Amino acid sequence: MKRERPVNLNVLSMRFPVTAIISIGHRITGVLIFFFLPMLLWMLGHVLSDASAYASMLHCLSQPSMRVLLWILLASVGYHIVAGLRHLLMDAHILSNSFTAGKISAWLVLFVAFLWAVFVGVWLW
Amino acid sequence: MVNRLSRRGVQDWLAQRVTAIIIFAYTFLMMPRLFCPHLNTHIAWQALFAHTWVKVATLLTVASILWHAWIGLWTVFTDYVKSAGLRCLLQILVILVLAAIGLWALLLMVQ
Amino acid sequence: MATQDNRTMTLSISRYCPGEDKKPKLKDYDVNLADVKGQMLLDALLHAKEKNPDIGFRFSCSEGVCGSDGMNINGVNGLACVTRLDELPDKVVLRPLPGLPIIRDLIVDMTQFYDQLHKVNPYLKCKKMAPANKERKQTPEERNELDGLYECILCACCTTACPSFWWNPDKFLGPAALLAACRFVKDSRDDAKAERLDELRGAFAAFRCRVIMNCVRVCPKGLNPTKAIAELHKEMVMTDEEEAS
Numbered sequence: 001m002k003r004e005r006p007v008n009l010n011v012l013s014m015r016f017p018v019t020a021i022i023s024i025g026h027r028i029t030g031v032l033i034f035f036f037l038p039m040l041l042w043m044l045g046h047v048l049s050d051a052s053a054y055a056s057m058l059h060c061l062s063q064p065s066m067r068v069l070l071w072i073l074l075a076s077v078g079y080h081i082v083a084g085l086r087h088l089l090m091d092a093h094i095l096s097n098s099f100t101a102g103k104i105s106a107w108l109v110l111f112v113a114f115l116w117a118v119f120v121g122v123w124l125w
Numbered sequence: 126m127v128n129r130l131s132r133r134g135v136q137d138w139l140a141q142r143v144t145a146i147i148i149f150a151y152t153f154l155m156m157p158r159l160f161c162p163h164l165n166t167h168i169a170w171q172a173l174f175a176h177t178w179v180k181v182a183t184l185l186t187v188a189s190i191l192w193h194a195w196i197g198l199w200t201v202f203t204d205y206v207k208s209a210g211l212r213c214l215l216q217i218l219v220i221l222v223l224a225a226i227g228l229w230a231l232l233l234m235v236q
Numbered sequence: 237m238a239t240q241d242n243r244t245m246t247l248s249i250s251r252y253c254p255g256e257d258k259k260p261k262l263k264d265y266d267v268n269l270a271d272v273k274g275q276m277l278l279d280a281l282l283h284a285k286e287k288n289p290d291i292g293f294r295f296s297c298s299e300g301v302c303g304s305d306g307m308n309i310n311g312v313n314g315l316a317c318v319t320r321l322d323e324l325p326d327k328v329v330l331r332p333l334p335g336l337p338i339i340r341d342l343i344v345d346m347t348q349f350y351d352q353l354h355k356v357n358p359y360l361k362c363k364k365m366a367p368a369n370k371e372r373k374q375t376p377e378e379r380n381e382l383d384g385l386y387e388c389i390l391c392a393c394c395t396t397a398c399p400s401f402w403w404n405p406d407k408f409l410g411p412a413a414l415l416a417a418c419r420f421v422k423d424s425r426d427d428a429k430a431e432r433l434d435e436l437r438g439a440f441a442a443f444r445c446r447v448i449m450n451c452v453r454v455c456p457k458g459l460n461p462t463k464a465i466a467e468l469h470k471e472m473v474m475t476d477e478e479e480a481s
Contacts, residue, residue, distance in 0.1 A: 005337035005345060006252060006259050008308065009402060013331065015311035019449035030197045037190070041229050047170045048233055054167040081152065084145050090447065090466065091142065097463035099452040123160065134443035135472050204403040
C-alpha cells in the first residue's frame with residue numbers, strides 16, 4: 001500500500017516579505033471588487049434614473065452599514081489600482097525588479113493605499 | 126507547434142494589462158466627480174451621460190472590467206480549486222454574473 | 237576566529253518517519269554552541285546528529301555550491317551550510333522545503349522540481365556543428381548576458397518558496413526552471429530561442445508568476461528569478477511566434 005507523502009504547506013509557520021503581502025492583498029481586493037460589481041451597476045442605474053430615484057439612492061447609501069460597504073469598496077479599489085500600477089511600472093521596466101526596489105515600491109503602495117482609505121473614510125463620515 | 130491554447134499565457138497577460146489601463150483611465154477621470162459637490166449632482170450626472178462618447182467609454186470600461194475580472198478569477202480558481210467539477214461550476218457562475226453585469230450596463234446606456 | 241558562541245541553541249526539527257508517523261512533528265534538540273565545531277547551522281545540525289543519528293537531512297559540500305541542504309529555517313528557506321549560527325536566535329525551527337513531498341524528516345522528494353527543469357531543455361541547442369577544433373565564440377558583452385542566470389545551484393529554495401508553484405507544481409515551471417530557460421534564451425550560442433519561447437507561451441508555464449518575490453528573498457546565490465521571468469515575458473510579447481515549419 002503506497003502511502004501519500006506529507007507536504008509542508010504550513011503557511012502560518014513561514015515568513016513572507018512585504019512584496020508577498022502586496023501580492024495577496026492585490027488578489028483579495030480583486031475578488032472583493034467582483035462581489036461589489038452588482039452594487040456599482042445598481043448605483044449607476046439610479047444615477048441615470050429620475051431625481052427621486054437618485055435621492056432615494058443617496059438616502060440608502062447614507063445608512064451606516066451601507067457607508068461601511070462603500071468604504072470597503074472604495075478602499076479596495078484604491079489598493080487594487082495602486083498595486084496594479086506598481087505591476088504595470090515593473091512590466092514596463094520603469095520600476096526595477098530588484099528586491100530592494102520591490103520592497104520600497106511595496107511599502108509605498110501600502111502607504112498610499114492607507115492614505116486613500118483614510119481619506120475616503122473621512123469623506124464618508 | 127503553437128496553437129490558440131499554447132499562446133493563451135501571452136494573450137491573457139497582455140489583456141490584463143490593456144484592460145487595466147482602460148479601467149484606470151476611466152476611473153481616474155470619473156473619480157474626481159464623486160468628490161466634487163457641484164459635480165456630484167443628479168443634473169450633472171445626467172448631463173454627462175447625455176453624451177454618446179461617455180456612454181461608449183463607459184461600455185468599453187465595463188467590457189474591460191468583465192475581461193479583467195474573468196482572467197483574474199480564472200487564475201484564482203485554478204490556484205485553489207483542484208476539483209475539476211467544482212471549478213467548472215464556479216467558473217460558469219462567474220461567467221453568468223459577468224454576462225449579466227455586461228447586459229445590465231448595456232441596457233442602462235441605451236435607455 | 238570569532239568569539240565562540242556559548243549559547244544553548246534549541247533546534248526544533250520537523251521529524252517524520254514514514255510508516256511510523258502519521259504526520260511530521262517538531263522535536264527539540266538542545267545544542268551547546270561551544271561544543272559545535274564550525275560557525276554554520278549545518279555544523280550544529282551535524283552535532284545534533286552525532287547524538288541522534290536518525291535525524292535525516294541532505295548535505296554534501298558544506299560551502300553553498302551543491303545545493304543539497306536547503307531547508308526552511310525559522311520560516312524562510314535557506315542553505316544550512318551558509319546560514320551563520322551567530323545570526324540565528326536561540327530557537328531555530330527547521331522544517332523541510334515547502335510544497336514538495338516529504339520523504340523523511342528534512343528530506344524532500346525533488347522529482348517535481350527536476351521535472352519542471354527538464355521541460356525547459358536546459359542545454360545548448362545548436363543548428364550547426366562547432367567550427368573544427370574551435371569553441372563557439374562569444375563577445376564579452378554576450379557572455380555578460382549570462383551573469384545572474386548561470387550561477388544557479390538548483391537548491392530549490394526559490395521554487396519551494398513560491399506560492400504559485402505550491403498550487404500548481406506540475407504546470408507552473410517555477411523560478412529555478414524559468415531562470416534556467418532565460419539563461420538559454422539569452423545565450424548567443426543557442427539557436428533555439430524562438431522554439432524555447434514558444435514552449436512558454438501557454439497559460440501556466442511562465443505566466444503564473446505574481447511577482448511575490450519570495451524567490452529573490454531566499455536565493456542563497458543572490459539571483460533574481462523574478463527579473464528573469466520578466467525578461468521572458470518581455471521577449472514573448474515582443475517577438476512573434478515561430479511558424480510551424
